[in-house]
Amino acid sequence: MSRLRPGRRTAAILAILLLLAVSGSDLLIAGFWLSHPMLTAMVFALVVVVLSVTVIEVVLSRRAERRWRVLAQTSLMELGEAASTTWRALAEVLDLQGASEMSPDRVRAALVSDVTGPKVRCEIEAALMNAQLRENLAGRLAERLADGHHSLGRWAVALTASETYTEIFDQHVDLYGRVDGLLRFLREGYRQTDPRGFRNGARREYSSPGGEADDEWFVDNLIGTINIGASLEDATWDLALRVLLQAWWDRRTVDLAAATRAARPLPAADR
Numbered sequence: 256m257s258r259l260r261p262g263r264r265t266a267a268i269l270a271i272l273l274l275l276a277v278s279g280s281d282l283l284i285a286g287f288w289l290s291h292p293m294l295t296a297m298v299f300a301l302v303v304v305v306l307s308v309t310v311i312e313v314v315l316s317r318r319a320e321r322r323w324r325v326l327a328q329t330s331l332m333e334l335g336e337a338a339s340t341t342w343r344a345l346a347e348v349l350d351l352q353g354a355s356e357m358s359p360d361r362v363r364a365a366l367v368s369d370v371t372g373p374k375v376r377c378e379i380e381a382a383l384m385n386a387q388l389r390e391n392l393a394g395r396l397a398e399r400l401a402d403g404h405h406s407l408g409r410w411a412v413a414l415t416a417s418e419t420y421t422e423i424f425d426q427h428v429d430l431y432g433r434v435d436g437l438l439r440f441l442r443e444g445y446r447q448t449d450p451r452g453f454r455n456g457a458r459r460e461y462s463s464p465g466g467e468a469d470d471e472w473f474v475d476n477l478i479g480t481i482n483i484g485a486s487l488e489d490a491t492w493d494l495a496l497r498v499l500l501q502a503w504w505d506r507r508t509v510d511l512a513a514a515t516r517a518a519r520p521l522p523a524a525d526r
Contacts, residue, residue, distance in 0.1 A: 324498050324499055325499065327498050328496075330409075330410035330414055331414075331420070331491050331494055332492070333410070334491050335491035336488075337403055338484045338487040338491060339359070339484070341403065341430065342359075342480070342483075342488070343484075344395045345481050345484075346362070347395075349383075349392070350382060351375065351379070352378070354481075359485035359488045363485050366482050367482075379477060379478065386460075389461060393442060396438040400434045403427070403431035407424075407427060407428060420494070423487075423494055427487060427491075430480065430483050430484055433476055433479065433480045437473065437476055437477060440473050440476075444459035446469050446472050446473070
């Protein structure tokens with residue numbers, strides 16, 4: 256599962272191309288290499304060093320990931336469930352016709368569909384006109400933000416230490432950044448941006464005059480957060496289940512209990 260860093264990948268490709276070029280040139284300009292032994296030795300030494308470093312990095316990275324793959328899977332499963340809880344909580348507060356009970360792929364399909372997407376947006380805009388619902392939404396956003404920050408802080412070191420998991424972890428950071436933006440809008444009245452020009456200003460409520468563009472941003476961000484959360488639930492769980500297959504856990508469970516099975520006497524009817 257390990258992947259080369261962009262710089263290492265480029266170096267490896269260049270080294271392979273250089274090796275092929277030098278090998279091919281042996282058929283065309285063999286006399287040049289024979290007459291320049293020092294240059295020949297330097298070129299081949301450079302190619303060997305670059306390829307060796309690349310191979311060693313991959314081997315060490317995979318070995319390190321194998322050592323803590325149980326930790327990686329545990330952290331990914333927790334983040335996947337946190338993403339699921341986040342988007343389902345928003346859908347539940349907004350009362351999106353049972354969306355919280357739907358599978359993530361069905362929710363994403365409904366949001367991107369030209370048929371159902373506008374209907375969902377109208378439902379959200381109508382729901383947000385209710386001041387009590389906005390208060391409930393702010394409360395759920397605060398809960399999800401606190402839980403999300405706890406999970407991110409708990410697993411940041413483990414998941415950012417490997418190129419394999421950095422991208423998915425960054426997407427979870429994006430998710431809770433959006434949650435923070437939604438909560439900030441409901442509590443302080445302005446969108447997620449440079450706050451210096453908005454501090455100590457009058458709070459603007461959703462649907463109040465003069466802020467239609469901000470209201471549009473809020474609805475867009477709310478829909479986007481649900482979409483990202485649903486996507487991350489599937490993507491994170493898919494990655495987690497590739498780290499360690501269920502068969503590995505089954506074998507380990509059987510091995511741990513193997514001694515107790517061997518000591519079990521056979522029933523009289525089977526003797």
